[in-house]
Amino acid sequence: MQVHTVQPSQWISYAITGAIVLVVLALRLRRMSRMRRLRLETLWVVPAIYLVFAGIMFVEFPPAGPGWLVCAAALAAGAAIGWQRGKLMHIHVDPETHALNQKASPAAFAFIAVLILVRFGARSMLAAGGSYGLHLNAMLITNVLVALALGLFSVTRLEMYLRAKRMLEAARAARA
Numbered sequence: 001m002q003v004h005t006v007q008p009s010q011w012i013s014y015a016i017t018g019a020i021v022l023v024v025l026a027l028r029l030r031r032m033s034r035m036r037r038l039r040l041e042t043l044w045v046v047p048a049i050y051l052v053f054a055g056i057m058f059v060e061f062p063p064a065g066p067g068w069l070v071c072a073a074a075l076a077a078g079a080a081i082g083w084q085r086g087k088l089m090h091i092h093v094d095p096e097t098h099a100l101n102q103k104a105s106p107a108a109f110a111f112i113a114v115l116i117l118v119r120f121g122a123r124s125m126l127a128a129g130g131s132y133g134l135h136l137n138a139m140l141i142t143n144v145l146v147a148l149a150l151g152l153f154s155v156t157r158l159e160m161y162l163r164a165k166r167m168l169e170a171a172r173a174a175r176a
Helices: 008-032 045-060 067-088 106-127 138-175
Strands: 090-093 100-103
Touching: 008 106, 045 138, 067 138, 090 138, 100 138
Parallel strands: none
Antiparallel strands: 090 100
């Protein structure tokens, strides 16, 4: 078994990456605590952009053999996680104007933070040569994470769209 030592420059790289992630998460947490307008007509934009990105990744670096099954499982897992994350989002319909507003829950934020930590840990383990007999390559892990994120982003917005549409229809029916 090979033992890999971590060089001081790698620790500095980890510290800088960690600091950047913490700053971005802190800014995101501050922004999440406010109600923001929810536009049903634009919920498709982020999943569409990410679908293009994922498509490019899968064309340029396609998984080999059973890697496709692993990516499909990651897409399904991302969809299930995305549905739960979408349910955690607070959606509010103004009874007078029927304007939709949303506010992310702290649980949704914690969930994303945990995903970032898992990805960072997996990347660090692979960088240190620690696939531990799993014979995983970095591109397969990247493809799996891209598929997971595609399912997560798409289904989160789908759940929010369906729920907000139901809430809006109920508010309009109550007013009529």
